[in-house]
Every structure is written in C-alpha cells, then in structure tokens.
Amino acid sequence: MAVEDRLLRALAVLRWVVLANAIGLNLWRYDNFEHPVAGLLVVLGLVAWTAYATWAYRSAARRTAWLLAADLAVAVGAILVSPLVKGDQLRATIPGFWVMGALLAWAVHYRWRGGLFAGACLAAADLAIREHVTQANYGNVFLLLIGGPIVGYMCESLQRMAAERDRAERAAAAAEERTRLARAVHDGVLQVLALVQRRGTELGGEFADLGRMAGEQEGALRSLIRQQDSVPADGAEAGELDLVAELERLEAVRPPVVSVATPGTAVPLPAAVAREVVAVVSACLDNVARHVGTDAPAWVLLEQVPDAVVVTVRDEGLGIPEGRLDEAAAEGRLGVRDSILGRVAELGGDARLTTGGDGTEWELTFPRAGAGAG
Amino acid sequence: MDPATDSEQIRVMVVDDHPMWRDAVERDLEAAGFAVVGVAATGSEALARFPAARPQVVVLDLQIPPPSGVEVTREVLSQDPSARVLILSASGEQADVLDAVKAGATGYLVKSASREELIRAVRRVAQGDTVFTPGLAGLVLGEFRRLSDGPAEPDPDRPELTERETEVLKMVAKGLSYKQIADRLVLSHRTVQNHVQNTLRKLQMHNRVQLTRYAIEHGLDGGDEDE
Structure with missing residues (x-):
C-alpha cells in the first residue's frame, strides 16, 4: 500500500495548508462572527482535529472506518455549526476549503465511491445551511461532487499500476535467478556428462556405450543452452x-x-x-x-x-x-x-x-x- | 628458455572448479608425461599460484569463480607472455570463447574431446601452435566480418584478413585438418599454421589497441608520468 501511504502523507501537508487558509480567512472576516468565542472554539477544534488526523493517518493500522467516519463527521459538523456561530447572514462556512482534507482522505482510502460519498455528504451539508444557493455555492458543490470521484479513480489507477510494476519486477528478478541457477546446474551437468563420456570411452565395453550416450546428451544440452542464450540477444522480430x-x-x-x-x-x-x-x-x-x-x-x-x-x-x-x-x-x-x-x-x-x-x-x-x- | 619438445617435461597448470574434472585432467596429463605444476579451482587461486608454478601451459576452464577465465587469460599472459593458454570449456558459450581468444588464448577444446585430443592439444599449444576447432574458426571469421561491416569511417587499426588467411580459416571451419589444407593449397604445414596464428594475433592486437584507446579516452592511462 505504498501508493496510499504516499498520497496520505501528501494530504497531511495539504491539511495544514488549508487549515492556515481557513484561520486566515476567519481572522480577516472576524466582524462576521455573531459569537466570536464560539467561532474561536470551532477554529481551535479544526486545529486539534488537523493535528490528530495528521498523526492518525500516518499508520495503516489506525486508518480504520471509524477514523474516516469521524474525519467526515468533523468536516460536516464544522459546516453545519457555521450558521449558528456566524449568524444568518452567512456567506462562507468556518472551515471553508478545509473540508477537502476529509474528502480526499475518503477518495484515497475508498477510491471513487468513497470520494463520491464524502463529496455528496459535504455538498448536502453545504446546501442545507444556505437560504439561497448562489452561483459560487453551486460551483463549490459541483467541484466537491466531481473532485472526490476523480481523485479516487486516479488513486485506484496509481495503485493498480504500482501493483503491476511490482509484479513485473518480481517476475523479472525470478526469471533472472532461474536463468542463473539453470546455468549453474547446466554447467555441472555438462561437466559430469563430458566426464562420463571420457571415462566411459577409456574403460570400453558397455561403459563405452554409456559414454557415447552421455556425449550425445552433452552435445544436445550445450546446443540448447546456446539457443536459450541467443533468445533475448537476437531481438528477432515476430x-x-x-x-x-x-x-x-x-x-x-x-x-x-x-x-x-x-x-x-x-x-x-x-x-x-x-x-x-x-x-x-x-x-x-x-x-x-x-x-x-x-x-x-x-x-x-x-x-x-x-x-x-x-x-x-x-x-x-x-x-x-x-x-x-x-x-x-x-x-x-x-x-x-x-x-x-x-x-x-x-x-x-x-x-x-x-x-x-x-x-x-x-x-x-x-x-x-x-x-x-x- | 628452450622451446618445449616431446622429450622434456612440459609444465602444465590445470584450472577448473570441478574437482572430478581437475583430477581427471591432472591424471591424464601426468600419465602422458606432463608435469602438472599447479592446480586451482578459482580465478583468484589461479592468479595467486601462477607466478610460483611458472607453467608453460595453463589448461583453463572458462566457467570458474571470479575472476573469470577471460580475465585470468589476460592477467597470466601479461605476467608471462611466453606462457600459453588452452581453453577447455564445457558449455562453450561463444562470446566467452571469443573473448578468451582475444585476450590471448591460443587453444580451445570442448570437454567432450577425447583424452588423446587433449594431450595432443596441450603438446601443440606448448610448441606455440594454435589449436582450433571448426566452431572457433567460425566465430573468428564472424568476428572479422563484424569488424569490417562496422562503422563506415575508415579505421586504420581495423584488422583485416588477407585472402589467404580467410581461405585457410574457412577450411578450418569446414573441418579440414591443417594437413588437408596444406595439401589442397599446396602449402607447407608450417605455412598453414602461420596463417591461422596470424588471424588470432590480429584479433589480439586489435583487442589490445581497443583496450588502450578506451583507457586513454577515459583517462585511465595513468598519465601522471608524462605530466
């Protein structure tokens, strides 16, 4: 699962970037908060969750369904509490783009279906708190719904390609090792066959026959090995x-x-x-x-x-x-x-x-x- | 040093990692009156024992633990250019055989050769003759063809066979003995032998020139003496 590990490690960085973005925007729009203390608590909650998620996602053993469910729940919750904290004149949610952390985690872990599901949850939450849906809101929802599955799909493809590459590398290594072993075995067999041929001829009688047969086999094997050697080298076309x-x-x-x-x-x-x-x-x-x-x-x-x-x-x-x-x-x-x-x-x-x-x-x-x- | 004759004992070293073979070859050579002055199972053993043993002929298997038979050939001949290397190979991997010949080996025999053939080959190699199989002649012919088909720009160092040498080499590859070739071409046995030796010498010279050129191009020539 090297692919998932790498993607989630990159996602951890992204989480902090979007967190910084959310904090900055909230500070800038500080006047919009009806309940600034509650707003501060929500933002602190986002910081705490980001820290926890960064740690939790690092290990494959901790990446349980519970973690992903909690991740999505926090994001959805942060969206849903936004109108309560900021008042009815809400234009932007408190977490803002921060929710993409949960979305992408679902896409990476559960592929396109996970991406689609997380996108749908976030989109539903976002639409639920709006009194009227502006073009910008629609655009965000559209991106959530389309981005989740696409990232999930690409992650799946990456994983499949990595698996194929691993398999090919293993096969090549195994073939090389087989060739090396075969060569060692063949060399030993050739030596013994040549020796039997030689001693057999010297001893005469039935041994001579044995020796002659060993000689024939030796010649046959040597020629086979040469043919095998020439297979990859000649590059003969079909x-x-x-x-x-x-x-x-x-x-x-x-x-x-x-x-x-x-x-x-x-x-x-x-x-x-x-x-x-x-x-x-x-x-x-x-x-x-x-x-x-x-x-x-x-x-x-x-x-x-x-x-x-x-x-x-x-x-x-x-x-x-x-x-x-x-x-x-x-x-x-x-x-x-x-x-x-x-x-x-x-x-x-x-x-x-x-x-x-x-x-x-x-x-x-x-x-x-x-x-x-x- | 006098050239070895049949009456003197020819000093031979046997290098083979297969104990049964090493013993069999050693026994056969001693029974035929050769002095086996050293045996070795690996390339490093061979190189370590060569200076003290001072063999005239090294009977060498190409498939030995490192350094390879080709490297042993090159190293042994640079230490003692009067020594001779006879390749005795079981698998007959063609590229290796050709490399060994380029490194200076003057004889090649497959292990299925009979005891008499082996003894005759060691004796002939010790006398400075070359021992060719038809297969080796084919390889050498092919190598000269490849060299002449190579890059189009004229290369003064590119070795070429004379018409006579090509003719002789082709006959060897077709299984004719030196005596048969001498009869057919109305030459002396010695002249045929010389033609064959010249083909090998050209390949070896070319190989050496290429190695030197490679070393110079890659700054491995230890040029600190000049500068």
Missing part, C-alpha cells in the same frame, strides 16, 4: 528465426558426428526462409548419412556476408561420381534435385557442388532480402 540456433539444432541431433560452425551472433531470417534453409542442410546431411555412413562426420559452416548467407556442408566420403545426379534423376529418384537444388532455386539461391575423392562440399548461397537494413 516471424523471424535465428538461423544460427536452427542449424545448431542439427548438431544437437547427432553430435559429435555433425559439427556446426557459426559466426556466433544471431542471423535472423524470415521464418519460412530459415526453415527452408534448414531443410536443405538436413537433406545434405541425410545424403551424407545415406551414402557415406551414419557415423561419417560432416561439417556445416554458416557465414554471413553483406547481402547473403552462405552455408557450406562438407563430408569426407568418396564423392559423388560425375553424372550420378543426372542418372538418379533419370531413374526417377529426384532426391537431390528436389530436396536440395529445387529448394535452393525457390529461395533464389545458388548451390555449388564440389566433389572428389576427398569428399563432397555443397556451398549454398541464399540472398538476404532487405539486408543492410538491419
């Missing part, structure tokens, strides 16, 4: 995907067979394009697995040049014999044609195949629309 994270996912599927090298910073592409690029690279890797072997190593290199991204996929197989692709196409096996060349062409890209006895290398260039804008 509908964009980070090609780095997407390609690293391929490494995670079959580490350490597939190695992916990237520039280290996010390479955002329209989601559809990024997915197609990944599909082409997957097709290349599938070819390696099919024709060279499932354990055959393959390397993927992603480069970002000024107006294009270049992805290279390399293996160390025996190469693709010349004419083999055309042959395969003629036989109706459209694998490479469709899955690689077709897709690349659709993206407006360019595929270059280098193949020989020491392996096969696909260099795939994809133009980046709107590059340089980013």
Whole structure:
C-alpha cells in the first residue's frame, strides 16, 4: 500500500495548508462572527482535529472506518455549526476549503465511491445551511461532487499500476535467478556428462556405450543452452528465426558426428526462409548419412556476408561420381534435385557442388532480402 | 628458455572448479608425461599460484569463480607472455570463447574431446601452435566480418584478413585438418599454421589497441608520468 501511504502523507501537508487558509480567512472576516468565542472554539477544534488526523493517518493500522467516519463527521459538523456561530447572514462556512482534507482522505482510502460519498455528504451539508444557493455555492458543490470521484479513480489507477510494476519486477528478478541457477546446474551437468563420456570411452565395453550416450546428451544440452542464450540477444522480430540456433539444432541431433560452425551472433531470417534453409542442410546431411555412413562426420559452416548467407556442408566420403545426379534423376529418384537444388532455386539461391575423392562440399548461397537494413 | 619438445617435461597448470574434472585432467596429463605444476579451482587461486608454478601451459576452464577465465587469460599472459593458454570449456558459450581468444588464448577444446585430443592439444599449444576447432574458426571469421561491416569511417587499426588467411580459416571451419589444407593449397604445414596464428594475433592486437584507446579516452592511462 505504498501508493496510499504516499498520497496520505501528501494530504497531511495539504491539511495544514488549508487549515492556515481557513484561520486566515476567519481572522480577516472576524466582524462576521455573531459569537466570536464560539467561532474561536470551532477554529481551535479544526486545529486539534488537523493535528490528530495528521498523526492518525500516518499508520495503516489506525486508518480504520471509524477514523474516516469521524474525519467526515468533523468536516460536516464544522459546516453545519457555521450558521449558528456566524449568524444568518452567512456567506462562507468556518472551515471553508478545509473540508477537502476529509474528502480526499475518503477518495484515497475508498477510491471513487468513497470520494463520491464524502463529496455528496459535504455538498448536502453545504446546501442545507444556505437560504439561497448562489452561483459560487453551486460551483463549490459541483467541484466537491466531481473532485472526490476523480481523485479516487486516479488513486485506484496509481495503485493498480504500482501493483503491476511490482509484479513485473518480481517476475523479472525470478526469471533472472532461474536463468542463473539453470546455468549453474547446466554447467555441472555438462561437466559430469563430458566426464562420463571420457571415462566411459577409456574403460570400453558397455561403459563405452554409456559414454557415447552421455556425449550425445552433452552435445544436445550445450546446443540448447546456446539457443536459450541467443533468445533475448537476437531481438528477432515476430516471424523471424535465428538461423544460427536452427542449424545448431542439427548438431544437437547427432553430435559429435555433425559439427556446426557459426559466426556466433544471431542471423535472423524470415521464418519460412530459415526453415527452408534448414531443410536443405538436413537433406545434405541425410545424403551424407545415406551414402557415406551414419557415423561419417560432416561439417556445416554458416557465414554471413553483406547481402547473403552462405552455408557450406562438407563430408569426407568418396564423392559423388560425375553424372550420378543426372542418372538418379533419370531413374526417377529426384532426391537431390528436389530436396536440395529445387529448394535452393525457390529461395533464389545458388548451390555449388564440389566433389572428389576427398569428399563432397555443397556451398549454398541464399540472398538476404532487405539486408543492410538491419 | 628452450622451446618445449616431446622429450622434456612440459609444465602444465590445470584450472577448473570441478574437482572430478581437475583430477581427471591432472591424471591424464601426468600419465602422458606432463608435469602438472599447479592446480586451482578459482580465478583468484589461479592468479595467486601462477607466478610460483611458472607453467608453460595453463589448461583453463572458462566457467570458474571470479575472476573469470577471460580475465585470468589476460592477467597470466601479461605476467608471462611466453606462457600459453588452452581453453577447455564445457558449455562453450561463444562470446566467452571469443573473448578468451582475444585476450590471448591460443587453444580451445570442448570437454567432450577425447583424452588423446587433449594431450595432443596441450603438446601443440606448448610448441606455440594454435589449436582450433571448426566452431572457433567460425566465430573468428564472424568476428572479422563484424569488424569490417562496422562503422563506415575508415579505421586504420581495423584488422583485416588477407585472402589467404580467410581461405585457410574457412577450411578450418569446414573441418579440414591443417594437413588437408596444406595439401589442397599446396602449402607447407608450417605455412598453414602461420596463417591461422596470424588471424588470432590480429584479433589480439586489435583487442589490445581497443583496450588502450578506451583507457586513454577515459583517462585511465595513468598519465601522471608524462605530466
């Protein structure tokens, strides 16, 4: 309730300002009093109540319905006794603007409904003591009725905003702490997995299998962490995907067979394009697995040049014999044609195949629309 | 000091906050004939023990209690420029790896590397070679691209790769060994090695120039000697 505390603290100051105003006006209009002693008592009463209210409102525990009721009752009472003290030729009440202390306290504590209720009570009291309602009286009543609810409403909004801000701050702090913990946990897990892999391989036999599985999990986890790290940093707009994270996912599927090298910073592409690029690279890797072997190593290199991204996929197989692709196409096996060349062409890209006895290398260039804008 | 050869014992320090790992690496290195002259679990321990241990190679995990692996790399190399730092990292956080390389580390290996790979890497780093993974080559390539795409005004200090260096680095990133690269480009193994080393040296120089420039611009250069 920090908002209410602050507003009531400000209100306490305002109470003394309007009290000073009331005392000053009453002194100035001293001749208007039919019963000056009674008038003095009323003003002293206002001073006493202001002092009490300043103290009482400071603590949330003392801000009971009784206090607010008494506050309003004093204000209404001060208005009602005014004609008795000042006589029938009343123009201004004794408390004058001082009553806004009670009005605003109600608005702050009970929101717009409280403001409206207090405003209505004060307005009714004010109208009750007038013989004729002047334009000035009407204006005061109008302000009471409209000011109370407005202040109450704004107070409510402030409180809601403060609550939302607190919640957001808590959520951010919690997320940060979770990330920090996750990082510590992940690091520990990675260390153990890497160690199991290493010792397992050394011990051989069943342990080697265990080690290999640990190694796969280690690679998968490491790649996941990198993807998580790149999420807030890349600032990829909606509908964009980070090609780095997407390609690293391929490494995670079959580490350490597939190695992916990237520039280290996010390479955002329209989601559809990024997915197609990944599909082409997957097709290349599938070819390696099919024709060279499932354990055959393959390397993927992603480069970002000024107006294009270049992805290279390399293996160390025996190469693709010349004419083999055309042959395969003629036989109706459209694998490479469709899955690689077709897709690349659709993206407006360019595929270059280098193949020989020491392996096969696909260099795939994809133009980046709107590059340089980013 | 003579360059380390296989017959001499290479002095190694192992810095890792994970006791199991530290012991495993220490055991493997000792079994392979290296002298493990110091171990440390935190950055401050590493810096405290480095001067007395005088290792030729520091095998360093990046994720250690402060100061970080990157700071340890910088500090260790400023104390003894002949020392070599081999990063052995589990999580492979790319920004950290790149920072460590800029700070002067000449080798990088992920922890899933086999024992043989680790031993070979320590030996090569001790000889002054650089140990690159395809992943690190990709990062370094990306860093040079970022530098050349940077501010438009010409910067005389901006490092640039020669065409040959780019070619070699790309091949490393595509998983080719130095020997394969040497065969393809009809170069000697040593020349390929030199090209790779030059790329790192350029990054490190650039980093140092930037740090100095930053220090001067922010009045941290201890200028009281001059004035």
